[in-house]
Amino acid sequence: MEWESAAEQQFNQLLKEVPIMFRAMAKNAIRSGAENAARERGASSVSPEDVIRGYIVTTPGPQKGGLRKIFEKLGIDTGPYEDLLP
Numbered sequence: 001m002e003w004e005s006a007a008e009q010q011f012n013q014l015l016k017e018v019p020i021m022f023r024a025m026a027k028n029a030i031r032s033g034a035e036n037a038a039r040e041r042g043a044s045s046v047s048p049e050d051v052i053r054g055y056i057v058t059t060p061g062p063q064k065g066g067l068r069k070i071f072e073k074l075g076i077d078t079g080p081y082e083d084l085l086p
Helices: 005-015 020-040 048-058 060-075
Strands: none
Touching: 005 020, 005 048, 005 060, 020 048, 048 060
């Protein structure tokens, strides 16, 4: 699946927030989650919003509580993702 340039940038920005020892595993999971989000909306390419959804969905339960803080730090509006956030 193709990725928009802005989606790649969003992916790289969010990946930096993952502790280094988990990045390799998270990289594959987030990429897969983003592509699944794009497919669910019937798109042929991944958008930055798909990356955020993939990041949220693939974050392990105990760590989801810290996502709002990460998104705030990065200037990401959580409004569109309230259904996915704790």
